[in-house]
Amino acid sequence: MKILVVDDFSTMRRIVENLLRELGFTNLDEADDGQTAWPKLKSGHYDFLVTDWNMPGMTGIDLLKMVRSNPETAAMPVLLVTAESKREQIIEAAQAGVNGYIIKPFTAATLKEKIDKIFARSAG
Amino acid sequence: MCASHKGAMMQNERDRLELLEKAKQLVANIENNDDAATGEVLSSITLERERSLFREVGQLTRQLHDNLASFALDSQLNDITDKGIPDAKERLNYVIKMTDEAANKTLNAIDEILPVTDEMQQKSERLSKNWHKFLGRELSLDEFKIMSAEITSYLDESCRNTKFVHDKANDIVLAQSFQDLTGQIIKKVITLVQDVENSLVDLIRIAGTPQPKVAESKAQEKGQLDGPLVPGIDVQGAVNSQDEVDDLLSSLGF
Numbered sequence: 001m002k003i004l005v006v007d008d009f010s011t012m013r014r015i016v017e018n019l020l021r022e023l024g025f026t027n028l029d030e031a032d033d034g035q036t037a038w039p040k041l042k043s044g045h046y047d048f049l050v051t052d053w054n055m056p057g058m059t060g061i062d063l064l065k066m067v068r069s070n071p072e073t074a075a076m077p078v079l080l081v082t083a084e085s086k087r088e089q090i091i092e093a094a095q096a097g098v099n100g101y102i103i104k105p106f107t108a109a110t111l112k113e114k115i116d117k118i119f120a121r122s123a124g
Numbered sequence: 125m126c127a128s129h130k131g132a133m134m135q136n137e138r139d140r141l142e143l144l145e146k147a148k149q150l151v152a153n154i155e156n157n158d159d160a161a162t163g164e165v166l167s168s169i170t171l172e173r174e175r176s177l178f179r180e181v182g183q184l185t186r187q188l189h190d191n192l193a194s195f196a197l198d199s200q201l202n203d204i205t206d207k208g209i210p211d212a213k214e215r216l217n218y219v220i221k222m223t224d225e226a227a228n229k230t231l232n233a234i235d236e237i238l239p240v241t242d243e244m245q246q247k248s249e250r251l252s253k254n255w256h257k258f259l260g261r262e263l264s265l266d267e268f269k270i271m272s273a274e275i276t277s278y279l280d281e282s283c284r285n286t287k288f289v290h291d292k293a294n295d296i297v298l299a300q301s302f303q304d305l306t307g308q309i310i311k312k313v314i315t316l317v318q319d320v321e322n323s324l325v326d327l328i329r330i331a332g333t334p335q336p337k338v339a340e341s342k343a344q345e346k347g348q349l350d351g352p353l354v355p356g357i358d359v360q361g362a363v364n365s366q367d368e369v370d371d372l373l374s375s376l377g378f
Binding site for chain 1: 224227228231234235349350351352353359361362363364365366369372373376378
């Protein structure tokens with residue numbers, strides 16, 4: 001499974017990638033905001049997107065909306081990992097078609113739980 | 125009653141008596157048809173009025189000047205804008221740099237540790253399995269010889285690797301020193317923000333125009349993000365835990 005990790009902070013990308021590797025995902029790629037992520041997503045045949053919300057250039061929510069509006073990427077599972085914790089934002093993300101929402105700081109167990117849930121659902 | 129107030133009242137009383145004296149003289153001069161003397165008294169009264177007006181304006185001007193001068197002396201606003209704020213920006217950028225370095229140093233150390241511990245774990249498991257076979261007398265002589273060689277190399281590696289992990293763990297400990305340093309820097313910036321606040325309050329007081337109170341919950345600009353929750357700072361409509369996020373999402377049918 002090919003996963004794209006998008007966050008403007010390199011340390012957060014490393015942390016998420018380390019945790020994903022621990023969970024057995026080894027085909028990982030990264031981008032530092034929506035603008036650099038989008039060309040990769042369009043051409044790279046990714047299976048899963050893990051993205052932050054607040055990033056310069058293009059935010060995670062805008063990236064999610066682009067992913068959903070493009071037929072090639074519309075079905076891709078998207079997990080938001082963000083410090084944004086307002087109810088209206090969580091609702092906005094849900095309406096935009098997010099598959100999971102994790103607020104930072106988070107634990108390895110939370111990440112595992114959400115990923116398991118996303119893939120159990122998409123498999124079933 | 126304070127001395128200055130008492131003095132001002134006495135001054136007013138003297139002025140009143142002086143004016144009364146002049147008025148009496150004016151009436152007398154008019155009754156006596158003495159035009160020249162009448163004109164003299166009238167212009168002396170006018171002159172006195174003008175003088176007191178100028179004195180008043182002069183006093184106000186001096187007061188304003190003194191206030192502004194003392195504000196410039198007292199307030200650190202100049203220092204703050206010239207030096208404090210640019211310094212604070214530098215300091216905060218340094219905080220970002222230090223936390224970034226510390227996080228990377230820690231992650232690097234762990235990246236180096238994990239393959240070593242993984243390898244040791246695999247070797248331990250294999251040896252443990254063979255060792256139990258040996259104890260159960262299920263190991264052939266040849267297998268025993270191979271295991272003995274493996275144990276020898278495992279013990280050597282174990283000494284080397286535990287030392288390696290120990291050193292990396294120490295690197296991780298040292299990387300945490302950023303907390304002390306960034307803490308000190310951030311405290312300095314908090315003091316600066318406090319100084320700016322005090323100076324601005326003084327400035328508003330001197331300007332003397334009471335400002336209408338800013339509405340407490342100013343409508344947020346659309347698209348503005350709050351970022352991480354900070355204990356003690358209330359963000360309206362924010363959830364407090366991952367459980368609340370999950371509850372909200374499941375209430376939306378997730």
